[in-house]
Amino acid sequence: MIITLLGKKTGKISAVVKGARKPKSSMRGTVQLFNYGYYLLYRGKSLYTAVQCETLEPFVKLRENLLKFAYASYISEILTLVLPEEEVNNAAFDLLLTSLKIISEENEVLGARYFDINLMKISGFFPRLLSCVACAKNILNDRGSIVFVASKGGVLCSWCSRDEKEGIPVSRGTLVLTNRLSSMEPDLLKKLKIAPQFFEEMAEITRGFWRFILDRELKTLDFVDNVQDMNKKEG
Numbered sequence: 001m002i003i004t005l006l007g008k009k010t011g012k013i014s015a016v017v018k019g020a021r022k023p024k025s026s027m028r029g030t031v032q033l034f035n036y037g038y039y040l041l042y043r044g045k046s047l048y049t050a051v052q053c054e055t056l057e058p059f060v061k062l063r064e065n066l067l068k069f070a071y072a073s074y075i076s077e078i079l080t081l082v083l084p085e086e087e088v089n090n091a092a093f094d095l096l097l098t099s100l101k102i103i104s105e106e107n108e109v110l111g112a113r114y115f116d117i118n119l120m121k122i123s124g125f126f127p128r129l130l131s132c133v134a135c136a137k138n139i140l141n142d143r144g145s146i147v148f149v150a151s152k153g154g155v156l157c158s159w160c161s162r163d164e165k166e167g168i169p170v171s172r173g174t175l176v177l178t179n180r181l182s183s184m185e186p187d188l189l190k191k192l193k194i195a196p197q198f199f200e201e202m203a204e205i206t207r208g209f210w211r212f213i214l215d216r217e218l219k220t221l222d223f224v225d226n227v228q229d230m231n232k233k234e235g
């Protein structure tokens, strides 16, 4: 069995785990998705082999709650696509851990958006949210409608967006909030009360932007949408 690990000292790697499916194997926990722990690795010619693991946080809730599982899968997919193999990235490591904690213990949508925004920042793709990408006008002084255009890397003011067809309309509130998430201490997130309308707009912005940056549709997005619809129907 081959698993993908994000290590503080190794970066993103693939590792073989032997005998993980045997009931008594000490390696069973290591192959559980979203497991966080110390892994003892041996480096082979092309792959690592994981021979021992001491779990620090098994993130059980992420596997027991379907919506949390969907969002944890979503952030894992993006991280796997964005990070190159074997490149140490402490900021990405810390971000993954913090985001998994928020998804597990608090609000899964907030955890996913916190992850989106901060991974964009870490990897140098951060969109321009508070001033127009074409004329640099501060959008907070603009009374007209603002749109987000992924291919332009940010927002267009009401004047510059008059002929824009691809833009997603966004409120100033969402832009300010999205921007704030990129510089906020994770502990303060708990106090944040975000209305569903802001979350919906943030999702539109981040989805559109990832689609443009990664040049593909994320496989986990349908999964996230389906689970969310299911939960809405159940009320």
Ligand SMILES: [Zn+2]
Pocket (backbone or CB within 6 Å): 132, 133, 134, 135, 136, 137, 156, 157, 158, 159, 160, 161
């Ligand atoms: Zn403008």
